[in-house]
Amino acid sequence: MVADEHGRRIPEGVIERLPLYLGVLIQLRQDGQSTVSSARLGELTDVNPAQIRRDLTHFGSFGKRGVGYDIVTLVDRVQRILGADHVHRLALVGAGNLGSAIANYDGLRQHGFHVTAIFDADPHKVGTRIGDIIVQHIDDLARTVTDQNIRIGVIAVPPEAAQGVADRFTAAGVRIMLNYTPVIVRVPPTVTLHNTDPVHELLHTLYYLSRLEGVSRV
Numbered sequence: 001m002v003a004d005e006h007g008r009r010i011p012e013g014v015i016e017r018l019p020l021y022l023g024v025l026i027q028l029r030q031d032g033q034s035t036v037s038s039a040r041l042g043e044l045t046d047v048n049p050a051q052i053r054r055d056l057t058h059f060g061s062f063g064k065r066g067v068g069y070d071i072v073t074l075v076d077r078v079q080r081i082l083g084a085d086h087v088h089r090l091a092l093v094g095a096g097n098l099g100s101a102i103a104n105y106d107g108l109r110q111h112g113f114h115v116t117a118i119f120d121a122d123p124h125k126v127g128t129r130i131g132d133i134i135v136q137h138i139d140d141l142a143r144t145v146t147d148q149n150i151r152i153g154v155i156a157v158p159p160e161a162a163q164g165v166a167d168r169f170t171a172a173g174v175r176i177m178l179n180y181t182p183v184i185v186r187v188p189p190t191v192t193l194h195n196t197d198p199v200h201e202l203l204h205t206l207y208y209l210s211r212l213e214g215v216s217r218v
Helices: 013-031 038-045 049-057 072-082 097-103 106-112 140-148 159-171 198-214
Strands: 088-093 113-120 152-157 177-178 192-195
Touching: 013 038, 013 049, 013 072, 038 049, 088 097, 088 140, 088 159, 097 113, 106 113, 113 140, 140 159, 140 177, 159 198
Parallel strands: 088 113, 088 152, 152 177, 177 192
Antiparallel strands: none
């Protein structure tokens, strides 16, 4: 359980589903739609409409019966609930293909996340540009993180370097880390770690594909 700004206890599952709702709502807004029903949100998110209504009632009264939710209002409320209504600076370590893709991903900016510092240990990458950011040496991480008041770090390095980067982030005061490597990274209890391994996600999805195609041995 987590608490909102008023101290009310909110189930973790609700917080985990809110970004899913937000992504769909933003797409609907971009498509020019003004309202959306819980049934339509359910179709687009694969979440039961009754669950969506229960989730949103944790944060107040949303929507009108027979009309649906006002998309602009709901986007604003969900962004404020998640803290995505203002800019969050990110520090990224790893200036390779993956790191470059993350730094240039428009979806981050769309939700208020801006990569403002990029680091690497490779002298051939230090001094190069990714977008409008100059890659710095990893030894400059602590100073830059402090100067920019960065609290979110992204790890996009070879697996053997991941723990060292996590240790540097921790020492510099970073409190949220996204780990894009397949290795287990250890952080202290004061740090929130999210692992984002595409291979793990594909293996998870492959199970359902094999079931659909009738080749599962289970």
